[in-house]
Amino acid sequence: MAREFTSVGVVGLGTMGAGIVEVFARNGIDVVAVEISATAVERGRATLTGSTDRAVAKGKLAEADRDALLSRIDWQVGLDALHSVDLVIEAVPEHLDLKQRIFAELDRVCKPEAILATNTSSLSVTEISVATTRPNQVIGIHFFNPAPVMKLVEVVRTVVTSADVVADVEALCARLGKVDVTINDRAGFIANALLFGYLNHAVGMFESRYATREDIDAAMKLGCGLPMGPLALMDLIGLDTAYEILDTMYRRGGRDRRHAPVPLIKQMVTAGLLGRKSGRGFYTYERPGSPVVVPDEHTPVSTGAALADGARAIAKVGVVGSGTMATGIIEVFAKAGYEVISVTRGAEKSATVCESVKTSLNKGVVRGKLSEDDRDAALGRVTWSATLDHLADVDLVVEAVVEELSVKKALFASLDEICKPGVVLATTTSSLPVIDVAMATQRPADVIGLHFFNPAPIMPLVEIVQTIRTSAETAATARAVCAELGKTGVVCGDRSGFIVNALLFPYLNDAVKMLEASYSTADDIDYAMKLGCGYPMGPFELLDVVGLDVSLAIQRELYLELREPGFAPAPLLEHLVTAGYLGRKSGRGFRDHTKR
Ligand SMILES: NC(=O)c1ccc[n+]([C@@H]2O[C@H](COP(=O)([O-])OP(=O)(O)OC[C@H]3O[C@@H](n4cnc5c(N)ncnc54)[C@H](O)[C@@H]3O)[C@@H](O)[C@H]2O)c1
Secondary structure, rough: OOOOOOEEEEEEEOOHHHHHHHHHHHHOOEEEEEEOHHHHHHHHHHHHHHHHHHHHHHHOOOOOHHOOOOOOEEEEEEHHHOOOOOOOEEEEOOOOOHHHHHHHHHHHHHHOOOOEEOOOOOOHHHHOOOOOOHHHHHHEEEOOOOOOOOOOEEEEOOOOOOHHHHHHHHHHHHOOOOOEEEEEEOOOOOHHHHHHHHHHHHHHHHHHHOHHHHHHHHHHHHHOOOOOHHHHHHHHHHEEEEEEHHHHHHHHOOOOHHHHOOHHHHHHHHHOOOOHOEEEOOOOOOOOOOOOOOOOOOOOOOOOHHHHHOOOOEEEEEEOOHHHHHHHHHHHHHHHHOOOEOOOOHHHHHHHHHHHHHHHHHHHHHOOOOOOHHHHHHHOOEEEEOOOOOOOOEEEEOOOOOHHHHHHHHHHHHHHHOOOOOEEEEEEOOOOHHHHOOOOOHHHHHEEEEEOOOOOOOOEEEEEEEEEOOOOHHHHHHHHHHHHHEEOOOEOOOOOOOOHHHHHHHHHHHHHHHHOOOOHHHHHHHHHHHHHHOOOOOHHHHHHHHHHHHHHHHHHHHHHHHHOOHHHHHHHHHHHHHEEEEEEHHHEEOOOOOOO
16 A cells, blocks of 8 residues: 655745645645745745646636645745655755755654655755665655646655655656656666756857857757757756756766856856746746746847848759658759759659659648649649759759768769859758868859758758858858748758757767666656657657667767767667667667567
């Protein structure tokens, strides 16, 4: 029989604490909510009522239920109010000495059988537990932000946490409607260990002006389907909390440089830019605590005006290649009203590409997304050719041939001879340096990367890769074309992985390393990222879809270019590729797909 929890205490009513109080009170459990001062109690109460009022306004919570929820909460200053609760969850700032002091005090105040839990994200639960005389009743209960919404709870047991306590807390999580994963006490547990290297890297990109905040966030939302971009997420977490988590992970997690907080974070914390809770972080919010972003001095001017600035007129587009990407790109341009010349290496290939484009357009008609007339008009705009000479008078060329530098360079040298002056020459490469391709021509200022995502007709993102030789006019033209195509174009520098792959693949690689270290299972790691962070797929599901060979190749490129030790491909990934376990396409990757 699991222990019955009738009343719990929550210490610290900030970003997490207020949400945790709501979770318990919503599920019929009495809560003693404790803060350091009357002002802090009021702030916590305002956060909670703001959240429950929004739920009522959205029709997700009945008014009567809201009132019942609020009546279960006893707001108090000081820990003495916690003398009779069955469980306490501590959610004060991420400092070990503060937490140890609070646990020593809780040990004194709380009844002997009470369980003492910490919501720490990165500190050692073991070190916190030894501040009490009951370390076997101390456990980590790590909620995710926002606590009322995110389904995951990481239950962290130390070497001395009693098995009964673990079982009781697991049962409690189920009662709260949460999914728990139970793990040992290691810096960052599952989710933060995988998340924070990525967040810190994204801040580094912003700090070095590699891309704008809007473009970094849009890239990860649209390219990976994440619920929010990394900088918006940093604002939600709170920059002070994020700093402490990174700092602890750096010190506890083997001094991985990727966890050394990017200097900008500390500067922002010192300047009081803590994110949503202070009304300003990477973005500016309507008021402290509000989720509504308002324009500030860094907000891009309305896209219309910016696009007109120096963009060249594009009417005729050449697409070179006959693979998946070329096929998708032909469709995208033709549907958007451009005249398209498709160039392949032979009539047979052209016929195949033409068939694929037709099939895809027909699917659009069947699904009611495209009229028959529009389909016919789109097809009518495409000319099929097997000779590059037909590109003499196009305004833009998009190259999507095999991912081999020598092939791309030879092609660009030919385009340089054939195309009229002023043409924008774009490559869709996902891993080669665009500057290498540009320097194969006599007009590097006109060369740019247009990195479409697969499948091009569906994915809304295009990375616009500017080299150090790309002209402002070429970049403006690329932005205008993306807007015309109905895509979100994000501008970035010419570095391995651009934005999306550079941020995505090290995270996937870290997940493989975590599995390899036997810290958790592929299922639990996938759960943690989906339910704790809102990812559409867990890392192992995604690796199997992308292909382990492709993932390894990208990770190797990143490692070779950036020489970051933490980017070294996980040996397990290499072994799986060597063994021919490439993911869905070969029937087996991290999971066996032949049985499903
Ligand atoms: N922010 C997140 O996304 C997130 C997610 C999961 C876990 N966590 C963890 O939750 C904990 C709290 O983080 P947060 O982001 O909510 O911090 P926060 O700064 O938003 O809130 C901390 C609150 O604790 C209060 N406090 C400080 N000393 C206290 C004391 N002695 N007694 C009572 N209250 C006290 C502060 O007044 C403040 O309101 C940290 O351990 C953090 O790592 C944070």
